[in-house]
Amino acid sequence: MNKREYWIHALKLNLFTKRDWVLSAFAVTNVAKLKEGELPTQFPKYVGELAEINGDISFVTEGGSTETIEGAKIGQPLFNMQEVVELSSGDVVNLKSKVTTTYGKSLANAMVLGYSFGELIPYINEQWNMKAIESTIVDMVKSEIIKVPELKVFFKQIHFLSTFTQLCVPSATEKAMGTDPKIAIRKKELFKQYEGRLHDATVIAKIEDELIAMDKEWLKGDESLGFYIKPKYFNVARKHVHIMQGGSASFADESKIDLIPESLSEGYDLDSLPVMINTLRDGTFSRGAQTALGGEAVKTISRVFQNSNITQDDCKDSVGMPMVLTPINFKEYVGRYITGKSVPLTIEQLKGMVGKTINVRSPMACKSPNADFCKVCMGDEISENETALSMLAVQVGSAFLSLFLAAAHAKKLSTAKFDYKLSIT
DSSP states (O other): OBHHHHHHHHHHTTGGGOHHHHHHHHSOOOOEEEOTTOOOTTOOSSTTOEEEETTEEEEEOTTSOEEEOBTOOTTSOSOOTTOEEEEOTTSSTTOOSOEEEEHHHHHHIIIIIIHHHTTSSOOOOSOOOHHHHHHHHHHHHHTTSSOHHHHHHHHHHHHHHGGGHHHHOOOOOTTTTSOOTHHHHHHHHHHHHTTTOTTOHHHHHHHHHHHHHHHHHHTTTOGGGGTOOSHHIIIIIIIIIIIOOEEEEOSSOTTSEEEEOOOGGGOOOGGGHHHHHHHHHHHHHIIIIIHHHHHHHHHHHHHHHTTOOEEESOOOOOOOEEEEOOTTTGGGGTTOOBTTOOSOOOHHHHHHHTTSEEEEOOGGGOOOSTTOEEHHHHOHHHHTSTTOHHHHHTHHHHHHHHHHHHTTSOOOOOOOOOOSOOOOO
8 A cells, every 4th residue: 555545544443533643654763663563452552553564654454454655764754744645525523525635634624524414615725814714604504404402513523633744744854953154145145235224114124125035935845834924933033033133213312223233142231231132021011011001991991891792682873973984994884784774785785885975873873771782772782692792892992902012023114105095805
């Protein structure tokens, strides 16, 4: 049996539910080393278990014997997450057509989607967008296509998958431990080119962008890019370690920028020490004293709205609130109601209303008695949970809290070009 055939066999046996099997299949581990015909009483633990027999990688068959896996090599992982494999319909429970995929993608589909929901969610042969997947699951739960027991299995399996991060996304490779030596040369050239303007935030941002682009090019095609998927990994972490610590708001004049030209790998320059200390002080103050403002806001708003509920279907308000729809905000009104209408707005309707002012039913004009609100004024999304209003309101305070917490971390200066002619997507 070759590797591909064994992989399909292992999927049918649900071996992906066994942590020791996943590790033995995707890493170099100490599998049982045996001689032909000399199987100890504690072996095998399960059908499909891997073992090294007479220098070959083998697996246990249903009859209790062993069979060699062709193409497997001692001292190398049997499978690689990025290794390409051809699969056909039914090889994975949620796969309905022939596909060129990878062992990693088929493992994730089998372990999480197929094992949890069977055929309900089709095979995903691309990088997973968890927000999109969760949105699909939520819709299926609302429609009662997915039941609570299946949802519980999903939660268990998605957390189980997360335990194999070191197999899937290596963060430390030979290339990722450093960067392009040309960056140091180019940095000196840019500092000389912009000499006298290194307190200008736009200049520092321009320098950082060029050097970060060189760093990204350096890692092109490297396995570590599976880990460096968020912009902050390049813009903040790798920039500080390998390029420069960059600009920080001046302690004396916040309209100006103080520059720390050295990277952490280059070591500390005593001339930059005051700026580094001021940056540390600023971050510490934000995380300490400033977060108190966000915490206070959360508690205050929570107390104000703790007894507010959605108690009516429709208060019949005819006032509403005039809202201008723009390409930026129109999606926020999906599921909301226009005054005098009993049907919620759809994304298609809203696209055609961009640039117009509509009178939207709003909690600010709700006529429900006491401190309560009605479902129509709140909109479909919020009104599904009649006691969720207080949690929605505290998001205002949480935004302040998150803002000050983020200020404690390293940053990157960026510029942005604003264009009011935005496309609708």
